[in-house]
Amino acid sequence: MAELPKTLEDAIAQSCEAVKSALADGITRIQVELLFPELKFMTVAEQFLPQFTEYESRLKVFFADAGAAALARRDWTDTQFQISDIGTGRAASLEAKIQPEDEIFLFIAPTSVEVPQLEKLCELIGDRPVIMLTPRLEDSSVVGIGYTARETRRRFISTIESCYYIRPVDDESALFRCYPGQWEVWQEIEDEYQKIVELPKKPSGDELDAILLKGQTANTADATPARKPSVFKSLQRFIKALSS
Template sequence: MWLSTFPTALAVTVSVSSLTPQVCNWRRCKLKRNVKISRNFEFVISCSGDKAASIGFDVPFPKDYTELLQQAKQATELALKDNRQLMEIEFPTAGLGSVPGDGEGGIEMTGSMQLIREFCDLLVISEKATKTRIFFPEANEVKFARQSIFGGASFKLDYLTKPSFFEDFGFTEKVKMADRVKPEDELFIVAYPYFNVNEMLVVEELYKTAVSNTSRKLIIFNGELDRIRSGYYPPFFYPKLAALSKTLFPKMETVYYIHNFKGRNGGVLFRCYPGPWKVFRRVGSTYLCLHQQESMPSLKEVALDILPSA
Protein backbone atom coordinates (compact mmCIF):
# COMPACT_ATOMS: atom_id res chain seq x y z
CA MET A 1 0.00 0.00 0.00
CA TRP A 2 1.77 3.10 -1.17
CA LEU A 3 -0.83 5.62 0.07
CA SER A 4 -1.44 6.66 3.64
CA THR A 5 -4.51 4.95 5.06
CA PHE A 6 -5.05 7.05 8.15
CA PRO A 7 -5.58 10.81 8.50
CA THR A 8 -2.28 12.60 8.99
CA ALA A 9 -1.38 16.10 10.03
CA LEU A 10 -0.92 18.66 7.31
CA ALA A 11 2.67 19.32 6.39
CA VAL A 12 4.11 22.71 7.27
CA THR A 13 3.01 25.08 4.53
CA VAL A 14 5.46 27.34 2.75
CA SER A 15 3.71 30.70 2.68
CA VAL A 16 4.00 32.75 -0.46
CA SER A 17 4.88 35.71 1.72
CA SER A 18 8.04 33.93 2.91
CA LEU A 19 9.51 33.54 -0.56
CA THR A 20 12.22 35.82 -1.81
CA PRO A 21 10.66 38.53 -4.01
CA GLN A 22 11.72 38.10 -7.60
CA VAL A 23 10.58 38.69 -11.13
CA CYS A 24 9.59 35.26 -12.37
CA ASN A 25 9.22 34.07 -15.96
CA TRP A 26 6.84 31.42 -14.69
CA ARG A 27 3.58 32.37 -16.38
CA ARG A 28 5.19 35.76 -17.06
CA CYS A 29 4.09 36.98 -13.64
CA LYS A 30 5.71 38.86 -10.77
CA LEU A 31 5.86 37.18 -7.38
CA LYS A 32 5.15 39.71 -4.64
CA ARG A 33 6.33 39.42 -1.05
CA ASN A 34 3.11 40.70 0.50
CA VAL A 35 0.82 38.24 -1.26
CA LYS A 36 -0.76 35.71 1.08
CA ILE A 37 -3.11 32.85 0.36
CA SER A 38 -6.17 33.18 2.59
CA ARG A 39 -6.66 30.04 4.68
CA ASN A 40 -9.22 31.06 7.28
CA PHE A 41 -12.99 31.10 6.90
CA GLU A 42 -15.58 31.89 9.55
CA PHE A 43 -18.73 30.34 8.16
CA VAL A 44 -20.24 27.12 9.48
CA ILE A 45 -21.39 24.59 6.91
CA SER A 46 -24.40 22.30 7.02
CA CYS A 47 -26.26 20.34 4.39
CA SER A 48 -29.82 19.18 4.04
CA GLY A 49 -31.41 16.85 1.54
CA ASP A 50 -31.80 13.12 1.00
CA LYS A 51 -28.78 10.92 0.49
CA ALA A 52 -28.46 9.02 -2.77
CA ALA A 53 -29.72 5.58 -1.77
CA SER A 54 -27.54 3.79 -4.30
CA ILE A 55 -24.40 5.41 -2.93
CA GLY A 56 -25.00 5.90 0.78
CA PHE A 57 -22.10 8.34 1.12
CA ASP A 58 -22.48 11.90 2.35
CA VAL A 59 -19.82 14.59 2.84
CA PRO A 60 -20.58 18.18 3.92
CA PHE A 61 -19.17 21.19 2.11
CA PRO A 62 -15.73 21.93 3.64
CA LYS A 63 -15.40 24.79 6.09
CA ASP A 64 -11.79 25.58 5.10
CA TYR A 65 -8.89 24.33 2.99
CA THR A 66 -7.62 22.05 5.75
CA GLU A 67 -10.90 20.13 5.68
CA LEU A 68 -11.01 20.31 1.88
CA LEU A 69 -7.61 18.65 1.53
CA GLN A 70 -8.59 15.89 3.94
CA GLN A 71 -11.78 15.27 1.96
CA ALA A 72 -9.88 15.26 -1.34
CA LYS A 73 -7.28 12.88 0.08
CA GLN A 74 -9.89 10.43 1.36
CA ALA A 75 -11.87 10.62 -1.89
CA THR A 76 -8.71 9.89 -3.88
CA GLU A 77 -7.83 6.93 -1.66
CA LEU A 78 -11.29 5.46 -2.24
CA ALA A 79 -11.00 6.01 -5.99
CA LEU A 80 -7.58 4.34 -6.04
CA LYS A 81 -8.99 1.43 -4.05
CA ASP A 82 -11.67 1.14 -6.75
CA ASN A 83 -8.87 1.09 -9.33
CA ARG A 84 -9.77 4.41 -10.93
CA GLN A 85 -6.84 5.19 -13.20
CA LEU A 86 -7.56 8.72 -14.47
CA MET A 87 -8.86 11.22 -11.91
CA GLU A 88 -9.74 14.91 -11.65
CA ILE A 89 -9.55 17.22 -8.64
CA GLU A 90 -10.93 20.73 -9.15
CA PHE A 91 -11.63 23.54 -6.68
CA PRO A 92 -11.05 27.32 -6.45
CA THR A 93 -7.83 28.55 -4.88
CA ALA A 94 -8.63 32.23 -4.24
CA GLY A 95 -11.17 31.29 -1.54
CA LEU A 96 -13.78 28.57 -1.26
CA GLY A 97 -16.41 30.97 -2.57
CA SER A 98 -14.35 32.23 -5.50
CA VAL A 99 -14.49 31.56 -9.22
CA PRO A 100 -11.63 31.40 -11.76
CA GLY A 101 -10.36 34.90 -12.37
CA ASP A 102 -11.19 36.28 -8.92
CA GLY A 103 -7.50 36.18 -8.11
CA GLU A 104 -4.57 37.31 -10.24
CA GLY A 105 -3.52 34.43 -12.49
CA GLY A 106 0.01 33.97 -11.17
CA ILE A 107 -1.17 34.18 -7.57
CA GLU A 108 -3.89 31.57 -8.18
CA MET A 109 -1.32 29.20 -9.69
CA THR A 110 1.07 29.74 -6.78
CA GLY A 111 -1.81 28.96 -4.45
CA SER A 112 -2.54 25.80 -6.42
CA MET A 113 1.10 24.76 -6.19
CA GLN A 114 1.04 25.21 -2.43
CA LEU A 115 -2.16 23.18 -2.10
CA ILE A 116 -0.75 20.44 -4.34
CA ARG A 117 2.26 20.13 -2.05
CA GLU A 118 -0.01 19.77 1.00
CA PHE A 119 -2.23 17.28 -0.83
CA CYS A 120 0.75 15.14 -1.87
CA ASP A 121 2.14 15.19 1.68
CA LEU A 122 -1.22 13.87 2.89
CA LEU A 123 -1.76 11.29 0.17
CA VAL A 124 1.65 9.77 -0.52
CA ILE A 125 3.66 7.90 2.09
CA SER A 126 7.35 8.79 2.24
CA GLU A 127 8.47 5.46 0.78
CA LYS A 128 6.52 6.21 -2.41
CA ALA A 129 7.43 9.89 -2.83
CA THR A 130 10.23 9.12 -5.31
CA LYS A 131 7.75 7.12 -7.38
CA THR A 132 5.38 10.07 -7.65
CA ARG A 133 6.03 12.42 -10.59
CA ILE A 134 4.41 15.86 -10.55
CA PHE A 135 4.11 17.55 -13.94
CA PHE A 136 3.94 21.35 -14.09
CA PRO A 137 2.93 23.05 -17.35
CA GLU A 138 6.34 24.58 -18.13
CA ALA A 139 10.00 23.91 -17.36
CA ASN A 140 10.34 27.34 -15.71
CA GLU A 141 7.70 26.39 -13.17
CA VAL A 142 9.65 23.29 -12.15
CA LYS A 143 12.62 25.49 -11.30
CA PHE A 144 10.35 27.83 -9.32
CA ALA A 145 8.77 24.90 -7.46
CA ARG A 146 12.13 23.42 -6.48
CA GLN A 147 13.34 26.75 -5.15
CA SER A 148 10.20 27.45 -3.14
CA ILE A 149 7.17 25.34 -2.24
CA PHE A 150 8.63 21.94 -3.19
CA GLY A 151 12.07 22.66 -1.79
CA GLY A 152 13.41 19.57 0.00
CA ALA A 153 10.61 17.30 -1.23
CA SER A 154 11.38 13.83 -2.60
CA PHE A 155 8.70 13.98 -5.29
CA LYS A 156 9.93 13.95 -8.88
CA LEU A 157 9.16 17.28 -10.53
CA ASP A 158 8.75 17.47 -14.29
CA TYR A 159 7.13 19.55 -17.05
CA LEU A 160 4.74 19.22 -19.98
CA THR A 161 6.16 21.93 -22.25
CA LYS A 162 9.29 24.03 -22.69
CA PRO A 163 9.26 27.72 -23.58
CA SER A 164 10.32 28.48 -27.15
CA PHE A 165 11.96 31.53 -28.71
CA PHE A 166 8.44 32.79 -29.46
CA GLU A 167 7.12 32.23 -25.91
CA ASP A 168 5.61 35.72 -25.73
CA PHE A 169 3.33 34.78 -28.63
CA GLY A 170 2.07 31.64 -26.88
CA PHE A 171 4.37 29.12 -28.56
CA THR A 172 6.05 26.33 -26.61
CA GLU A 173 8.31 23.44 -27.51
CA LYS A 174 6.61 20.04 -27.63
CA VAL A 175 7.92 17.52 -25.12
CA LYS A 176 7.81 13.80 -25.88
CA MET A 177 6.16 12.36 -22.80
CA ALA A 178 7.60 8.89 -23.24
CA ASP A 179 11.02 10.45 -22.59
CA ARG A 180 9.88 12.10 -19.35
CA VAL A 181 8.56 8.94 -17.68
CA LYS A 182 10.75 6.52 -15.72
CA PRO A 183 10.08 2.79 -15.15
CA GLU A 184 9.71 3.25 -11.39
CA ASP A 185 6.97 5.89 -11.70
CA GLU A 186 3.64 4.83 -10.17
CA LEU A 187 1.60 8.01 -9.79
CA PHE A 188 1.44 11.12 -11.98
CA ILE A 189 -0.06 14.40 -10.78
CA VAL A 190 -0.56 17.08 -13.43
CA ALA A 191 -0.76 20.61 -12.05
CA TYR A 192 -3.18 23.16 -13.57
CA PRO A 193 -2.74 22.39 -17.32
CA TYR A 194 -4.96 25.17 -18.67
CA PHE A 195 -2.86 28.25 -19.49
CA ASN A 196 -1.85 27.01 -22.94
CA VAL A 197 -4.22 24.91 -25.06
CA ASN A 198 -1.41 22.47 -25.88
CA GLU A 199 -0.98 21.44 -22.24
CA MET A 200 -4.08 19.25 -22.06
CA LEU A 201 -3.14 17.63 -25.36
CA VAL A 202 0.18 16.66 -23.78
CA VAL A 203 -1.74 15.26 -20.78
CA GLU A 204 -3.69 13.06 -23.18
CA GLU A 205 -0.39 11.87 -24.65
CA LEU A 206 0.89 11.13 -21.14
CA TYR A 207 -2.20 9.05 -20.41
CA LYS A 208 -1.98 7.12 -23.67
CA THR A 209 1.76 6.42 -23.57
CA ALA A 210 2.42 5.93 -19.85
CA VAL A 211 -0.82 5.19 -17.99
CA SER A 212 -3.30 3.32 -20.18
CA ASN A 213 -2.89 -0.47 -19.96
CA THR A 214 -0.53 -0.13 -16.98
CA SER A 215 -0.97 -0.09 -13.20
CA ARG A 216 -0.06 3.62 -13.03
CA LYS A 217 -2.51 6.34 -11.96
CA LEU A 218 -2.91 9.94 -13.14
CA ILE A 219 -4.53 12.86 -11.32
CA ILE A 220 -5.30 16.16 -13.05
CA PHE A 221 -5.23 18.83 -10.35
CA ASN A 222 -7.09 22.11 -10.99
CA GLY A 223 -7.01 21.78 -14.77
CA GLU A 224 -10.14 23.93 -15.33
CA LEU A 225 -11.50 21.17 -17.56
CA ASP A 226 -14.91 22.86 -17.56
CA ARG A 227 -13.53 25.16 -20.23
CA ILE A 228 -13.37 22.19 -22.56
CA ARG A 229 -16.61 20.60 -21.35
CA SER A 230 -18.57 23.82 -21.88
CA GLY A 231 -17.27 24.52 -25.38
CA TYR A 232 -15.18 27.53 -24.35
CA TYR A 233 -12.76 26.49 -27.08
CA PRO A 234 -14.70 26.40 -30.40
CA PRO A 235 -14.32 22.94 -32.00
CA PHE A 236 -13.77 24.56 -35.40
CA PHE A 237 -10.58 26.26 -34.18
CA TYR A 238 -9.54 23.68 -31.55
CA PRO A 239 -10.73 20.30 -32.88
CA LYS A 240 -8.16 18.22 -30.95
CA LEU A 241 -8.94 19.97 -27.67
CA ALA A 242 -12.69 19.70 -28.16
CA ALA A 243 -12.32 15.99 -28.97
CA LEU A 244 -11.06 15.34 -25.43
CA SER A 245 -14.67 15.49 -24.22
CA LYS A 246 -15.32 12.32 -26.21
CA THR A 247 -11.95 10.57 -25.98
CA LEU A 248 -10.23 11.30 -22.65
CA PHE A 249 -12.93 12.66 -20.34
CA PRO A 250 -15.21 9.58 -20.43
CA LYS A 251 -12.32 7.61 -18.92
CA MET A 252 -11.94 10.10 -16.08
CA GLU A 253 -13.44 10.05 -12.59
CA THR A 254 -14.00 13.42 -10.94
CA VAL A 255 -13.06 12.52 -7.37
CA TYR A 256 -13.29 15.99 -5.86
CA TYR A 257 -14.95 19.09 -7.29
CA ILE A 258 -16.15 22.55 -6.32
CA HIS A 259 -17.57 25.10 -8.77
CA ASN A 260 -19.17 28.32 -7.57
CA PHE A 261 -21.99 30.25 -9.26
CA LYS A 262 -22.37 33.92 -8.43
CA GLY A 263 -25.27 36.29 -8.81
CA ARG A 264 -28.87 36.32 -7.65
CA ASN A 265 -29.26 32.56 -8.02
CA GLY A 266 -25.78 31.73 -6.83
CA GLY A 267 -24.70 28.42 -5.40
CA VAL A 268 -22.16 25.62 -5.56
CA LEU A 269 -21.77 22.38 -7.48
CA PHE A 270 -19.91 19.91 -5.24
CA ARG A 271 -18.77 16.31 -5.41
CA CYS A 272 -16.64 14.11 -3.16
CA TYR A 273 -16.13 10.56 -4.47
CA PRO A 274 -17.93 8.19 -4.22
CA GLY A 275 -20.81 10.41 -3.21
CA PRO A 276 -23.39 12.11 -5.42
CA TRP A 277 -23.12 15.45 -7.17
CA LYS A 278 -24.74 18.11 -5.00
CA VAL A 279 -25.96 21.64 -5.64
CA PHE A 280 -25.78 23.91 -2.58
CA ARG A 281 -27.34 27.28 -1.91
CA ARG A 282 -25.54 29.70 0.39
CA VAL A 283 -27.90 31.02 3.06
CA GLY A 284 -26.01 33.37 5.33
CA SER A 285 -23.23 31.29 6.85
CA THR A 286 -24.87 27.99 5.92
CA TYR A 287 -24.83 25.81 2.80
CA LEU A 288 -28.11 24.03 2.08
CA CYS A 289 -28.29 21.07 -0.28
CA LEU A 290 -30.94 21.78 -2.96
CA HIS A 291 -30.37 18.94 -5.39
CA GLN A 292 -28.23 15.86 -5.89
CA GLN A 293 -27.73 13.25 -8.58
CA GLU A 294 -25.27 10.49 -9.42
CA SER A 295 -23.98 11.90 -12.72
CA MET A 296 -22.33 15.28 -13.26
CA PRO A 297 -24.78 17.95 -14.45
CA SER A 298 -23.53 20.53 -16.91
CA LEU A 299 -22.73 23.99 -15.56
CA LYS A 300 -25.43 25.37 -17.85
CA GLU A 301 -27.99 23.01 -16.34
CA VAL A 302 -27.05 24.05 -12.80
CA ALA A 303 -27.07 27.77 -13.59
CA LEU A 304 -30.23 27.90 -15.71
CA ASP A 305 -32.38 25.07 -14.34
CA ILE A 306 -31.43 23.78 -10.91
CA LEU A 307 -30.51 26.95 -9.01
CA PRO A 308 -33.31 29.21 -10.35
CA SER A 309 -35.99 26.60 -9.70
CA ALA A 310 -34.90 25.76 -6.16
Protein backbone atom coordinates (compact mmCIF):
# COMPACT_ATOMS: atom_id res chain seq x y z
CA MET A 1 0.00 0.00 0.00
CA ALA A 2 1.46 3.35 -1.05
CA GLU A 3 1.93 6.04 1.57
CA LEU A 4 1.86 9.80 1.19
CA PRO A 5 5.27 10.79 -0.19
CA LYS A 6 7.71 12.75 1.95
CA THR A 7 9.61 14.42 -0.90
CA LEU A 8 9.15 15.21 -4.56
CA GLU A 9 11.58 12.41 -5.36
CA ASP A 10 9.38 9.98 -3.43
CA ALA A 11 6.30 11.15 -5.32
CA ILE A 12 7.98 10.79 -8.71
CA ALA A 13 9.34 7.35 -7.80
CA GLN A 14 5.84 6.28 -6.74
CA SER A 15 4.37 7.66 -9.95
CA CYS A 16 6.88 5.75 -12.09
CA GLU A 17 6.02 2.48 -10.37
CA ALA A 18 2.31 3.23 -10.75
CA VAL A 19 2.77 3.87 -14.48
CA LYS A 20 4.75 0.68 -14.96
CA SER A 21 2.08 -1.32 -13.11
CA ALA A 22 -0.64 0.20 -15.27
CA LEU A 23 1.31 -0.53 -18.46
CA ALA A 24 1.85 -4.13 -17.31
CA ASP A 25 -1.92 -4.43 -16.85
CA GLY A 26 -2.50 -3.32 -20.43
CA ILE A 27 -3.66 0.23 -19.72
CA THR A 28 -2.56 2.48 -22.57
CA ARG A 29 -3.98 5.91 -21.64
CA ILE A 30 -2.36 7.08 -18.41
CA GLN A 31 -1.93 10.34 -16.56
CA VAL A 32 0.28 11.39 -13.64
CA GLU A 33 -1.02 14.36 -11.66
CA LEU A 34 1.00 16.18 -9.00
CA LEU A 35 -1.27 19.11 -8.32
CA PHE A 36 0.87 21.58 -6.43
CA PRO A 37 0.50 25.17 -7.67
CA GLU A 38 4.20 25.91 -7.13
CA LEU A 39 5.49 22.85 -8.95
CA LYS A 40 7.31 23.39 -12.24
CA PHE A 41 6.58 20.70 -14.82
CA MET A 42 10.16 20.62 -16.14
CA THR A 43 11.39 19.69 -12.65
CA VAL A 44 9.06 16.69 -12.68
CA ALA A 45 9.90 15.73 -16.27
CA GLU A 46 13.65 15.76 -15.65
CA GLN A 47 13.26 13.24 -12.83
CA PHE A 48 10.52 11.18 -14.48
CA LEU A 49 12.14 10.59 -17.88
CA PRO A 50 15.21 8.61 -16.71
CA GLN A 51 12.87 5.83 -15.57
CA PHE A 52 11.96 5.19 -19.21
CA THR A 53 15.37 5.32 -20.90
CA GLU A 54 15.00 1.65 -21.86
CA TYR A 55 12.79 2.76 -24.74
CA GLU A 56 15.60 4.92 -26.19
CA SER A 57 14.54 6.41 -29.56
CA ARG A 58 11.23 4.53 -29.42
CA LEU A 59 10.07 7.04 -26.78
CA LYS A 60 8.64 10.26 -28.19
CA VAL A 61 8.21 13.23 -25.86
CA PHE A 62 5.70 15.96 -26.68
CA PHE A 63 5.48 19.47 -25.28
CA ALA A 64 2.47 21.74 -25.59
CA ASP A 65 4.20 24.20 -27.91
CA ALA A 66 7.20 24.54 -30.17
CA GLY A 67 8.96 26.93 -27.78
CA ALA A 68 8.98 24.48 -24.88
CA ALA A 69 10.12 21.69 -27.20
CA ALA A 70 12.98 23.86 -28.48
CA LEU A 71 14.11 24.64 -24.93
CA ALA A 72 14.06 20.94 -24.07
CA ARG A 73 16.19 20.12 -27.12
CA ARG A 74 18.65 22.81 -26.04
CA ASP A 75 18.86 21.69 -22.40
CA TRP A 76 18.52 17.92 -22.82
CA THR A 77 21.44 17.26 -25.11
CA ASP A 78 22.40 13.77 -23.93
CA THR A 79 19.16 11.98 -24.74
CA GLN A 80 18.09 9.24 -27.12
CA PHE A 81 14.36 9.89 -27.07
CA GLN A 82 12.71 12.17 -29.60
CA ILE A 83 11.28 15.59 -28.70
CA SER A 84 8.36 17.19 -30.51
CA ASP A 85 5.45 19.58 -29.91
CA ILE A 86 1.72 18.99 -30.06
CA GLY A 87 1.36 21.48 -32.90
CA THR A 88 -1.60 23.60 -31.86
CA GLY A 89 -3.10 25.28 -34.90
CA ARG A 90 -1.27 23.03 -37.36
CA ALA A 91 -3.68 20.11 -37.68
CA ALA A 92 -2.36 19.15 -41.10
CA SER A 93 1.04 18.32 -39.60
CA LEU A 94 -0.23 16.02 -36.85
CA GLU A 95 -0.08 12.83 -38.89
CA ALA A 96 3.62 13.33 -39.62
CA LYS A 97 4.37 13.47 -35.88
CA ILE A 98 3.47 9.81 -35.30
CA GLN A 99 5.69 7.19 -36.90
CA PRO A 100 5.38 3.38 -36.99
CA GLU A 101 8.64 2.94 -35.06
CA ASP A 102 7.39 5.06 -32.14
CA GLU A 103 6.56 2.73 -29.25
CA ILE A 104 5.53 4.91 -26.30
CA PHE A 105 4.53 8.56 -26.00
CA LEU A 106 4.95 11.06 -23.16
CA PHE A 107 3.01 14.33 -23.21
CA ILE A 108 4.43 16.88 -20.77
CA ALA A 109 2.02 19.37 -19.19
CA PRO A 110 -0.64 19.46 -21.92
CA THR A 111 -3.56 21.80 -21.22
CA SER A 112 -7.24 21.92 -22.06
CA VAL A 113 -6.38 24.17 -25.02
CA GLU A 114 -4.57 21.28 -26.74
CA VAL A 115 -7.33 18.68 -26.26
CA PRO A 116 -8.47 18.66 -29.93
CA GLN A 117 -4.91 18.02 -31.08
CA LEU A 118 -4.33 15.48 -28.31
CA GLU A 119 -7.41 13.55 -29.31
CA LYS A 120 -6.31 13.42 -32.95
CA LEU A 121 -2.78 12.39 -32.00
CA CYS A 122 -4.12 9.61 -29.78
CA GLU A 123 -6.25 8.36 -32.67
CA LEU A 124 -3.09 8.16 -34.77
CA ILE A 125 -1.18 6.48 -31.94
CA GLY A 126 -3.82 3.77 -31.64
CA ASP A 127 -3.25 1.20 -28.91
CA ARG A 128 0.34 2.22 -28.17
CA PRO A 129 0.90 3.60 -24.63
CA VAL A 130 0.37 7.30 -23.94
CA ILE A 131 1.41 8.96 -20.66
CA MET A 132 0.23 12.45 -19.72
CA LEU A 133 2.65 13.96 -17.20
CA THR A 134 1.30 16.79 -15.03
CA PRO A 135 -1.54 17.57 -17.45
CA ARG A 136 -3.91 20.49 -16.98
CA LEU A 137 -6.76 19.15 -19.06
CA GLU A 138 -9.44 20.30 -16.62
CA ASP A 139 -8.09 23.81 -16.15
CA SER A 140 -10.98 25.84 -14.74
CA SER A 141 -9.18 29.10 -15.56
CA VAL A 142 -9.83 28.62 -19.28
CA VAL A 143 -12.97 30.58 -20.13
CA GLY A 144 -15.09 31.02 -23.22
CA ILE A 145 -15.18 27.32 -24.12
CA GLY A 146 -18.36 26.33 -25.93
CA TYR A 147 -20.51 23.27 -25.34
CA THR A 148 -18.91 21.23 -28.15
CA ALA A 149 -15.40 21.93 -26.86
CA ARG A 150 -16.42 21.03 -23.31
CA GLU A 151 -17.92 17.75 -24.50
CA THR A 152 -14.79 16.97 -26.51
CA ARG A 153 -12.67 17.60 -23.43
CA ARG A 154 -14.96 15.51 -21.20
CA ARG A 155 -14.97 12.63 -23.68
CA PHE A 156 -11.21 12.65 -24.05
CA ILE A 157 -10.50 12.86 -20.31
CA SER A 158 -12.85 9.92 -19.69
CA THR A 159 -10.52 7.68 -21.74
CA ILE A 160 -7.51 8.33 -19.47
CA GLU A 161 -6.64 6.38 -16.33
CA SER A 162 -5.36 8.61 -13.52
CA CYS A 163 -2.79 6.18 -12.18
CA TYR A 164 -1.03 8.65 -9.89
CA TYR A 165 -2.70 11.63 -8.28
CA ILE A 166 -1.81 13.81 -5.33
CA ARG A 167 -3.51 17.09 -4.49
CA PRO A 168 -3.65 19.15 -1.32
CA VAL A 169 -7.31 19.96 -0.69
CA ASP A 170 -6.31 22.43 2.00
CA ASP A 171 -3.56 22.70 4.62
CA GLU A 172 -4.92 19.70 6.51
CA SER A 173 -6.12 17.22 3.90
CA ALA A 174 -5.16 15.57 0.64
CA LEU A 175 -6.61 13.44 -2.13
CA PHE A 176 -4.27 10.64 -3.21
CA ARG A 177 -4.19 7.71 -5.59
CA CYS A 178 -1.36 5.37 -6.56
CA TYR A 179 -2.30 2.63 -9.04
CA PRO A 180 -3.44 -0.09 -8.50
CA GLY A 181 -4.71 1.28 -5.21
CA GLN A 182 -8.00 3.05 -4.71
CA TRP A 183 -8.61 6.76 -4.25
CA GLU A 184 -7.75 7.83 -0.72
CA VAL A 185 -8.61 10.86 1.36
CA TRP A 186 -6.07 11.78 4.03
CA GLN A 187 -6.71 14.25 6.82
CA GLU A 188 -4.52 15.66 9.55
CA ILE A 189 -5.91 14.76 12.96
CA GLU A 190 -3.97 15.54 16.14
CA ASP A 191 -0.77 16.33 14.20
CA GLU A 192 -0.85 13.05 12.27
CA TYR A 193 -2.23 12.26 8.84
CA GLN A 194 -4.88 9.59 8.80
CA LYS A 195 -6.35 7.88 5.78
CA ILE A 196 -10.01 8.42 6.51
CA VAL A 197 -11.59 6.76 3.47
CA GLU A 198 -10.88 4.68 0.37
CA LEU A 199 -13.03 5.02 -2.73
CA PRO A 200 -13.19 3.05 -6.00
CA LYS A 201 -13.64 6.25 -8.02
CA LYS A 202 -12.36 9.80 -7.79
CA PRO A 203 -14.75 11.77 -5.57
CA SER A 204 -16.47 14.86 -6.87
CA GLY A 205 -15.89 18.17 -5.14
CA ASP A 206 -19.13 17.86 -3.18
CA GLU A 207 -18.37 14.27 -2.18
CA LEU A 208 -14.91 15.26 -1.02
CA ASP A 209 -16.30 18.14 1.02
CA ALA A 210 -18.79 15.79 2.69
CA ILE A 211 -16.08 13.24 3.50
CA LEU A 212 -13.82 15.83 5.07
CA LEU A 213 -16.69 17.36 6.99
CA LYS A 214 -17.67 14.05 8.51
CA GLY A 215 -14.11 12.81 8.97
CA GLN A 216 -15.42 9.32 8.31
CA THR A 217 -13.13 6.30 8.23
CA ALA A 218 -12.75 3.85 5.38
CA ASN A 219 -15.52 1.30 5.00
CA THR A 220 -13.19 -1.67 4.77
CA ALA A 221 -12.53 -4.86 6.69
CA ASP A 222 -9.87 -3.01 8.66
CA ALA A 223 -11.78 -0.17 10.26
CA THR A 224 -8.70 1.26 11.97
CA PRO A 225 -7.35 4.27 10.06
CA ALA A 226 -3.74 4.15 8.98
CA ARG A 227 -1.81 6.61 11.12
CA LYS A 228 1.20 8.20 9.43
CA PRO A 229 3.59 11.02 10.26
CA SER A 230 2.55 14.48 9.15
CA VAL A 231 4.53 14.33 5.92
CA PHE A 232 2.21 16.10 3.52
CA LYS A 233 3.03 19.58 4.78
CA SER A 234 6.70 18.67 4.54
CA LEU A 235 6.22 17.79 0.88
CA GLN A 236 4.43 21.08 0.24
CA ARG A 237 7.25 23.01 1.92
CA PHE A 238 9.81 21.03 -0.07
CA ILE A 239 8.14 21.92 -3.36
CA LYS A 240 7.83 25.59 -2.42
CA ALA A 241 11.53 25.70 -1.57
CA LEU A 242 12.39 23.94 -4.82
CA SER A 243 10.36 26.43 -6.85
CA SER A 244 11.60 29.59 -5.12
